[in-house]
Amino acid sequence: CRGAPVHSPFSAAPNTNSMLISPFVTFQGINSLSFGNKSWIGTALACDSKAAAQRGHVCRAVQQSSKSKVSVVPLDLESAKEPPLNTYKPKGPYTATIVSVERAVGPNAPGETCHVVIDHGGNVPYWEGQSYGIIPPGENPKKPGNPQNVRLYSIASTRYGDSFDGKTASLCVRRAVYYDPETGKEDPLKNGVCSNFLCNSKPGDKIQMTGWLLSFRW
Helix, strand or coil: CCCCCCCCCCCCCCCCCEEECCCCEEEECCCEEEECCEEEECCCCCCCCHHHHHCCCCCCCCEECCCCCCCCCCHHHHCCCCCCCCCECCCCCEEEEEEEEEECCCCCCCCCEEEEEEECCCCCCCCCCEEEEEECCCECCCCCCCECCCEEEEECCCCCCCCCCCCEEEEEEECCCCECCCCCCECHHHCCHHHHHHHCCCCCCEEEEEEEEEECCC
């Protein structure tokens, strides 16, 4: 099977370097194989026996030559010796963009937790274990005329983000909902301001963020 002609009803002419194993699989030369529009390059396409060769089988593992779908990790994110701190503060927050918000628990789970992906464009680098500050929209009810206080959320993703490009950060946010103990009904006025803001966000929405701070502790 090492490039020799295969005597099979599916094989091509014996003097060619390409053999048709099936209408979609082609064995080309010694170390290449194609299946439809995909190709493989392997170090061992040899069959284990002459009988297998006569049946037109290609044996052993092959390595797919298609390009990896995982982005190349930016190595400069590993070069920093100190964690980034206070890159953006409450008085000068960074405006980021919501990439996606997806429910992370099943339909019968108590409460709702959302996976929130935020695009910071690589402008607010962080290390694993640091927290992320979110300033929800609206006025501070205790300080009229001032913005809402910063809410801290532990970062769920590594410094590379879900896209492995160092430009996103992910949060796992539990929606805070208050139920009146007497009526058993939800009281929207007492629901968590920031958690509901994040869980209700849509792709493309802008958010105000601060950070980064040291490891978040409950």
